[in-house]
Amino acid sequence: MDKARYGPFPFVPPRERPRLAWPGGARLALWVIPNIEYFVFDYGMPGDENQRPNPNPPNPDVRRWSQREYGNRAGVWRLMEVLARHGIRGTVALNALVCDTHPQVVRACLELGWEFMGHGRSNSRRLTEVADAGAEIRDVYARIEAFTGKRPVGWLGAGLEETWDTLDHLIAAGALYVADWICDDQPFVMTVNGKRIVSLPYSFECNDINFVYRKFEPAVFERNLRDQFDTLYREGAATGKVMAICLHPWVIGIPHRIGYLDRALDYICAHEGVWLATGEEIVRHYLASGAAA
DSSP states (O other): OOOOSSOSSOOOOGGGSOOOOOGGGOSEEEEEEEEEOOOOTTSOOOOTTOOOOOSSOSSOOHHHHHHHHHIIIIIHHHHHHHHHHTTOOOEEEEOTTHHHHOHHHHHHHHHTTOEEEEOOSOSSSOGGGSSOHHHHHHHHHHHHHHHHSSOOOEEOOGGGOOOTTHHHHHHHTTOOEEOOOOSOSSOEEEEETTEEEEEOOOOSSSBTTHHHHSOOOHHHHHHHHHHHHHHHHHHTTTSOEEEEEEEOHHHHTSHHHHHHHHHHHHHHHTSSSEEEOOHHHHHHHHHHHSTTO
16 A cells, blocks of 8 residues: 555545445444454563553563453353354454464354454564564464464454555455454445455444553443444444444453443344344445445
């Protein structure tokens, strides 16, 4: 992607877009994204406000590392139970190293029929911090494909960070969509050097990480999800919308928090016209619908 003062897509107000129709006349596509991550123990950890780490700290950061490891050892299993109870298949933003360090977690996701999208090798280094972003993407896709038997078609960058060439690398690797661009409530097409990739709306707001960074009380997250849903569901009567719920097992999987997600999903799934979909399903339907023209 060439450097420019605006993103690689046209500005199209909602009222100038074709109507987006979801399967079965659904108003809203509910997209749930568990971030299943690995932090390298002998590399510096990010701070509580997401400060970038010192790569070579003098001592291990036991508290922050083990706080995140809780997600893989305990939190993700609690999250799996909740999503399965609501018939929701997650789209996992997967660090490729999890295939090696926590293979039981990846196998359990496969058994549930969850989708996998690339999320870097580990969450210790972001794509903007590795020597060769293109090689990183290729290696991540290859490792996930080797373990799961299916090549990912989506990507979420750690910290939603990209280099100027990330979209080029993703397109070359066969990616169908990317979730880093949080500027809409519908998918849209980005064009890079004459080639296309779809932006699928992730969320920085409907995201449990705000428990950590913004010090939310758990009840605020439930209300946040319900309020987000109410507005998008109402608007979805005119044209289909996407609601992303972005989760980290080390955050939402804590015993005193998981119930708030469960209750929010009870509320959302009780409505008619809610399509419980994976990222790939949403994007392929969008591309086939004619709304992406």
